[in-house]
Amino acid sequence: MAASAPAFPQGPVASRGGLTGRRRRNLIAGYAFLIPNLLGVLAFSLFPIATTIYLTFHEWNLSDTPxxxxxxxxxxxxxxxxxxKTLGNTFYYTFVAVPVAVFLAFWLALLLDRKMRGVLSFRVIYFLPHVTLTVAASIIWAWIFQAEFGLINWALSKINVDGPYWLTDSRWAMISIIIMSNWKGIGYAMLIFLAGLQGIPPELLDAATVDGANGWRKLRHVKVPLLTPTIFFILTTSFIGAFQAFDQFMIMTNGGPxxxxxxxxxxxxxxxxxYFKMGYATSMAAILFLCILAITLFQWSVARRWVYGFDMDN
Incomplete structure (x- = not known):
């Protein structure tokens, strides 16, 4: 009598379309989670981009047909x-505020990247302005820079120095806004630099010490090269953010004097x-986007010359 082949349990029967019931349910569940995100991208990204391109070549006052x-x-x-003039103001603000903020944040991170009593408190203190609303910070700094009753001019008066009209003098107004913006934004860059510093392998610093490198040479030949990806990230995001700065200008000076x-x-x-010139405003927004895109692409194009590991990642 011939031995019968062992019976194996049958798998789920495929439906007419080739999908099992279980797989169909998984696909439905996946699409259920995916579709809201796709709708969000469509509503808040793709649709505004398409509308911007359309209005760039139209005249529209919000009431009539474009x-x-x-x-x-x-x-x-x-x-x-x-x-x-406003484009020049934007470039002036960006290319002054960003390098100063990055420079100060880098050296502040170096100062706080050490084991000493109270260092954690200082890190928190320097980071707190970043989580403050820009509107609230602008109102506070507008009072600090107030010419007659402001805190800065009051302090200067105690040493018999006449303070300038910070927010109503065209020579000082932009500088005042840059000071406020850097006060608010320096904590974030400092925190990113701290993360980069603490990610440097201690073996490299120990090897540099064995080779007789002092603190300056460790900074120049070990820390800075390994921090170039962090510097690149902070510069790129800071330039993009500076080109879109709005709140502090609106509240502190309202664009004047x-x-x-x-x-x-x-x-x-x-x-x-x-003024309800939506077509004209959209056209200027397109130019602003092209400026941001050009600077970002330029940063990426030169990054391989100075950013550690950039060629390996790209």
Whole structure:
């Protein structure tokens, strides 16, 4: 009598479409979690981008139907002196505030990257401004910079020094906003630098000590090269954020005096929501985006020359 083959349990029967019931349920569950995210991307990213491209070539006052005007918005922009002034203000603020903030945050992180009593408290103190709302910080600093009753000019008066009109003098207004912005943003960059410093393998520092390197040579030849990815990250994100700064300009000076502290973002806001020139405002927003994109791409293009490990990751 021939031996019968052992019976194996049958797997789930595939449906007509080739999917088992269990797999179909898994797909439905996956799409249920995925679709809300896709709808969010569509609503808050893709749709605004498409609308921006559309309005760039139209004239629209929020009430009437948008009217196609070709490149007229860009022609108006080329002859708009306020556009060029606000664009210049944006570049001035960005290329002064960001390098100063990164430099100070780096050295502050070096000072706090050591074992000593109370160092954790200092880290918290320096980071606290970052979690403060920009609106609240701007209101506080507007009072500090107040010419007649402000804290700074009061302190200067105690040593018989006449303080300047910080927020109403075009020579000092932008500097005042840069000081406030760096006070608020330096803590975040410091924390990122601290994380980078603490991620440096101690064996490398010990080897440098054995080779007779002093503190300065360790910093120059070990710490800074290994921190270049961190520096690159902070520079890239800081430049992007500085180009979009808005709250502190709106609250501290409202763009004055004489448009000395009006960044392009504030000018875009006024054209769009005060003058109802949505097409023109959108065109300026497109130029702002291109400026940010150009600077970001430039940073990436030169990163392989100085960022440690950049070629290996890309």
């Amino acid at each position: 009217v196609f005007n070709g490149l007229q918005n860009f022609v108006l922009m080329a002859g708009d002196s306020l556009f060029w 004489a448009f000395a502290t009006t960044p392009l973002v504030l000018y875009i806001y006024r054209n769009g929501f005060a």
